[in-house]
Amino acid sequence: MTIQRKASLQPYNTFGIDAKAHLLAEFTSVDELRALLQNPEVQALPKLILGGGSNVLFTQNVEAAVLLNRIKGITQTQEADAKHVLVTSGSGETWHDLVLYSLEHDLGGIENLSLIPGTVGAAPLQNIGAYGVELKDTFVSLEALEMATGEVVLFNKEQCGFGYRESVFKKEAKGNYIVTSVTLRLTKEHTYNTTYGAIQDTLEQQQVKELSLKAISEAVCRIRRSKLPDPAQLGNAGSFFKNPEISLAQFEILKSQYPGIPGYPVNPETMKVPAGWLIEQCGWKGKVLGRHGVHKDQALVLVNYGGAAGNDVKALAYEIIHSVQEKFGISLTPEVNII
Ligand code: EPU
Numbered sequence: 001m002t003i004q005r006k007a008s009l010q011p012y013n014t015f016g017i018d019a020k021a022h023l024l025a026e027f028t029s030v031d032e033l034r035a036l037l038q039n040p041e042v043q044a045l046p047k048l049i050l051g052g053g054s055n056v057l058f059t060q061n062v063e064a065a066v067l068l069n070r071i072k073g074i075t076q077t078q079e080a081d082a083k084h085v086l087v088t089s090g091s092g093e094t095w096h097d098l099v100l101y102s103l104e105h106d107l108g109g110i111e112n113l114s115l116i117p118g119t120v121g122a123a124p125l126q127n128i129g130a131y132g133v134e135l136k137d138t139f140v141s142l143e144a145l146e147m148a149t150g151e152v153v154l155f156n157k158e159q160c161g162f163g164y165r166e167s168v169f170k171k172e173a174k175g176n177y178i179v180t181s182v183t184l185r186l187t188k189e190h191t192y193n194t195t196y197g198a199i200q201d202t203l204e205q206q207q208v209k210e211l212s213l214k215a216i217s218e219a220v221c222r223i224r225r226s227k228l229p230d231p232a233q234l235g236n237a238g239s240f241f242k243n244p245e246i247s248l249a250q251f252e253i254l255k256s257q258y259p260g261i262p263g264y265p266v267n268p269e270t271m272k273v274p275a276g277w278l279i280e281q282c283g284w285k286g287k288v289l290g291r292h293g294v295h296k297d298q299a300l301v302l303v304n305y306g307g308a309a310g311n312d313v314k315a316l317a318y319e320i321i322h323s324v325q326e327k328f329g330i331s332l333t334p335e336v337n338i339i
Contacts, residue, residue, distance in 0.1 A: 001025060001032055003041065012053045012068060014117055016235030017310045019058035021048075026068035028092070030180050034150050036067060047147065048339070049178050051092065051119030055126065055237055056337045059310035069121050071180055074101050080185050086140060088183045091121025095128070103213050108190035109138035112199070114217040115224045117231060117238060121179040125169045126335070127162040131220055132196040136162040138184040144177035152180060164272075165242050165335055192216060198223045227298045235304030236295065240317060241275040241332040254328060275324075275332055276300035282323040292316060314338055 007024035010016055022045060027033040036042050046064040050056070071090040074097075080086050085107055089098050099114050101107075112133035116123075123135050124142055141156050161168035169177060192211045194200050202219040203211070229236050246254075251263050251271040258281070263271040279285065279299035286296035292308035294316070295301040302313055321332045 001027070001035060003039070007066075009050075009053070009058060009062065009066065012050055012066075013056050013058060013237075014052065014054040014231035014235065015057055015237050015308075015310070015313065016231075016304050016306070017058045017308070017313075019310065020061040021066035022061070022063050023065040024068070025065065026070050028070045028072065030071070030145060030152060033067070033071075033145060033178060033180070036065075037145075037147065037150065041065070042067075047175075049121075051122040052094065052117055054117035054231065055122065055335070056339055057237060057310050057313055058339050059314050060339075062339060067178075069119060069178070071121070074098060076105070077183065083189050084185050084187055086183055087186055088181055089120045090181055091119060091142075091179045093120045094118075095120055095123055099217065102186055103217055106213065107186035107188065108192075108213050109133075109184065109186045110135075111213045111217040112193055112196070112220055114220040120182050124160055124162075124167055124179060124182060126165045127160075127167055129165070131199055131223070132193050134162070134164075136160075138186060140183045140185045142179050142182045144179045146177055148176065153177070164245075228301060229295055229297075229303060234295075235306070235308070236301050237336045239275070239300045239335050240302045241279075241300060241320075242335045243272050243275050244278075244330050244332055245270050245272050246330060247271075250329070273330065274300075278324045278328055278330060278332070279320055282320070282327055284320055284323070289316060294320075310338075 004024045007021050008018055009021050010018040025036055027036055042065040048062055048064045048066045049069055050066055051069050069092040071092040073090040075088050077086045077088045095116050095118050098120050099110050102110050112131040116128050128135050139157050141154055143152050143154055146153050199219050202222055208215045245266055248269050248271055254261050262277055263273050266272050276299045284294045285299040287294045291305050292313050293303055295303050317334060324330055324332050
């Protein structure tokens, strides 16, 4: 357990921003985490837990103890019933490695979530989702260490309060817990979810004759690679904003002004509008502003071309919010944690 001082966080955030951590240490087990939390230097500071660093934008040096979660291990804990298996993963596993594990063992439910950056422990915080599936669909429970007591506490699905890119860990319980493991209920007999348009088209293009978990995963990887920049090549944190939900009445008015506006019903009164479309309509797509900008293929993604300052990216985000508000009367909310 080594504690580094004034360490660069550049390797630990997918935006590639060069902020410094006051203290930096990693933990590979719950015991190591407890020991770190009892260290007097760490105790004296606020704590920031990082997994893959794929959902943060650093705008300043981090005057905190930054703790890197490296708790590994994936196990099939038990058969839930004839058709399902419970799989428990250490929270420091890379999310896509858990997806690959599920494919190797022919376990279904998370194949649509292939290639989402980040760790297993971060997945429930924002209830990761893509291509018609969310984490909550297979989620059973998680274990988390309560910072105040050092106790490991079990949260069931209801207690996690999942919503669209939301959970209790972003609200009431924010900063109080460190997720140590996550348990999912995966299928042995599969129901494939290909309803999300692009998946069906991609499977057809690939001339897939028989559906399988691997075929869907490959289709999702293909779609993601075609639209979303690889953080190893171009700094980014995926979708920078959430897709806003607006009333059906407001949607109808906008539709009369902008007939091409896409919208997905959330319930009979509410529509979700792709923020990428709104941002593109405001002329931001592909904009390069020195060392940062808006991605050329997906306007929802802000990028660091190399050496960008977090504050420049933040300023751009707020300019985008302002222009979408002016043009459409819709408030965008960042999905990324701005620190
Ligand atoms: N669109 C545009 N211009 C753009 C981008 C999108 O017009 O530059 C419109 C198109 O009409 C497109 C629609 O937006 O059909 C939806 O775009 P896309 O399928 O790329 O999905 P998204 O709504 O932009 C969401 C998630 C992604 C997830 C995809 C696929 C959020 C905030 N983002 O993006 O999640 O991969 O759906 O399910 O909900 C992430 O959270 O980091 C992330 C990448």
